[in-house]
Amino acid sequence: VGSEAINTDIITLTRFVTEEQAKHKEATGDFTILCHSLQFAFKSIAYYIRRATLINLTGLAGSANTTGDDQKKLDVIGNDLFISAMKGSGRVRLLVSEEEEEVITFDQYPHARYAVACDPIDGSSNLDAGVSVGTIFAIYKLAEGAKGTKEDLLKPGTEMVASGFTMYGASAQLVITMKGGAVNGFTLDTSFGEFILTHPNMRIPKKRAIYSVNEGNSLYWEEPVKEWVNSLKYPTEGGKPYSARYIGSMVADAYRTLLYGGIFAYPADKKSPKGKLRILYECAPMAMVFENAGGLAVDSNMRRMLEVVPEHIHDRSGIFMGSEQEVQKVIDFHKRHQK
Numbered sequence: 463v464g465s466e467a468i469n470t471d472i473i474t475l476t477r478f479v480t481e482e483q484a485k486h487k488e489a490t491g492d493f494t495i496l497c498h499s500l501q502f503a504f505k506s507i508a509y510y511i512r513r514a515t516l517i518n519l520t521g522l523a524g525s526a527n528t529t530g531d532d533q534k535k536l537d538v539i540g541n542d543l544f545i546s547a548m549k550g551s552g553r554v555r556l557l558v559s560e561e562e563e564e565v566i567t568f569d570q571y572p573h574a575r576y577a578v579a580c581d582p583i584d585g586s587s588n589l590d591a592g593v594s595v596g597t598i599f600a601i602y603k604l605a606e607g608a609k610g611t612k613e614d615l616l617k618p619g620t621e622m623v624a625s626g627f628t629m630y631g632a633s634a635q636l637v638i639t640m641k642g643g644a645v646n647g648f649t650l651d652t653s654f655g656e657f658i659l660t661h662p663n664m665r666i667p668k669k670r671a672i673y674s675v676n677e678g679n680s681l682y683w684e685e686p687v688k689e690w691v692n693s694l695k696y697p698t699e700g701g702k703p704y705s706a707r708y709i710g711s712m713v714a715d716a717y718r719t720l721l722y723g724g725i726f727a728y729p730a731d732k733k734s735p736k737g738k739l740r741i742l743y744e745c746a747p748m749a750m751v752f753e754n755a756g757g758l759a760v761d762s763n764m765r766r767m768l769e770v771v772p773e774h775i776h777d778r779s780g781i782f783m784g785s786e787q788e789v790q791k792v793i794d795f796h797k798r799h800q801k
């Protein structure tokens with residue numbers, strides 16, 4: 463071995479969660495076991511995404527397998543993998559998935575104490591183009607005596623115990639945060655098959671001249687949104703115009719915004735009055751990541767995103783999330799319109 467220092471004190475996600483558990487004497491280890499199953503889901507989804515083009519999973523291959531079914535699309539495979547990983551944990555009672563109309567209850571585990579909401583492969587429409595997609599997840603702990611019905615998930619994001627996402631890009635990047643905790647980034651080392659802590663205590667810059675929004679919707683935007691975006695493009699106080707960065711895959715736009723700063727927005731508008739992105743498994747989990755990294759996240763009424771309560775499990779919301787000062791600018795434009 464050469465003279466370079468070998469880091470033998472590697473912090474894997476498994477070790478990280480185990481050390482976290484040790485800090486809470488009342489912990490039973492259930493969350494640790496749930497995290498093992500979560501990371502298995504990410505590893506297996508990462509495997510199929512990496513091979514998608516090779517084994518023609520990027521669309522309905524048209525070729526039937528032995529049982530005559532159409533070959534599944536990746537988002538169906540991602541969903542199946544996630545469901546079986548959560549069931550296999552034995553620690554999940556309820557699961558909401560973007561791919562499932564109804565909530566899934568694991569009746570074989572009536573005493574399991576966690577409820578999970580997820581988008582197994584968010585942005586999957588971009589897959590064929592090789593754009594980074596991801597899994598977004600939210601974890602709630604069921605109240606004592608909870609019945610284990612979907613009402614147990616119709617809560618504000620402030621009640622999540624953890625949330626995060628895994629982006630399947632050049633490597634699989636997992637970003638996870640616990641309630642009131644730090645945001646930590648892990649990179650999948652496929653040679654170990656382990657998520658390694660590579661981005662401890664991620665903090666989003668307080669400001670950054672980058673905005674990320676689909677301007678193809680500007681015809682439908684409300685006035686304050688139009689004025690806010692124009693103020694970035696045509697600065698009046700002599701500043702430089704902002705850079706526009708929009709990938710169209712939420713986890714990719716979110717990861718860049720978290721690392722570089724700036725703001726990501728998907729406003730509710732005249733075309734989508736309730737917004738496009740889903741509260742339970744897109745807006746709320748991302749909002750907790752951004753708040754715990756020192757940023758802000760609000761809905762189209764400028765309410766704190768984590769205080770928004772969905773009425774139905776697939777409810778949507780507008781969202782503005784990113785650097786504190788950038789989100790504050792949007793709030794200021796909306797305040798001017800309220801007077």
Ligand code: P6P
Pocket residue numbers: 584585586587676710711712713715728738
């Ligand atoms: P648009 C992908 O389809 C997605 O759900 C998010 O990942 C992404 O942020 C958004 O929709 C992109 O939507 O309307 O800009 O294509």
